[in-house]
Amino acid sequence: MDASMLEQLEIIRDELQCFVCKRVLEDPQCLTCNHNFCRVCIENELRKAVSKCARCSIPIRPTDVRRNQFLDGLVAEWKFVEAAIDASRPSYDAGSVIAYLSNFASVAHRAS
Incomplete structure (x- = not known):
C-alpha cells in the first residue's frame, strides 16, 4: 500500500476517533450539537453534576x-478495513527477530 493511501486511511481513522x-468509536452516540462520542464516554460525562460536550462545552442532558x-x-x-490492513502487514515473532539480529550482529562483528 502506498504512502498516500495510508495517509488517507489515517485521516479517516482520526475522524472515527472518540x-x-x-x-x-464504540457504540457511537450523537449529541444535539452533532458531536459524537463512545456510549461509555458519554455515560461517564452524564454522571457528573454538570455535564458538557467535550468538544464544544454546551451543557448536555440524557x-x-x-x-x-x-x-x-x-x-x-472501518474495522473490516483495519483488519485487512493489519493482515497485509508482515508479522514477526520474537524468535525470528532475535535470530535475525544475532546473525546481523555476528556478520557486522566479523566485518569490523
Missing part, C-alpha cells in the same frame, strides 16, 4: 443523546 478516549446508527455502520466497515 474525542474523549482517543479510540475508534435526552440530548441518541445513537448514531449511520456512524455505527461506518465504524463496523
Whole structure:
C-alpha cells in the first residue's frame, strides 16, 4: 500500500476517533450539537453534576443523546478495513527477530 493511501486511511481513522478516549468509536452516540462520542464516554460525562460536550462545552442532558446508527455502520466497515490492513502487514515473532539480529550482529562483528 502506498504512502498516500495510508495517509488517507489515517485521516479517516482520526475522524472515527472518540474525542474523549482517543479510540475508534464504540457504540457511537450523537449529541444535539452533532458531536459524537463512545456510549461509555458519554455515560461517564452524564454522571457528573454538570455535564458538557467535550468538544464544544454546551451543557448536555440524557435526552440530548441518541445513537448514531449511520456512524455505527461506518465504524463496523472501518474495522473490516483495519483488519485487512493489519493482515497485509508482515508479522514477526520474537524468535525470528532475535535470530535475525544475532546473525546481523555476528556478520557486522566479523566485518569490523
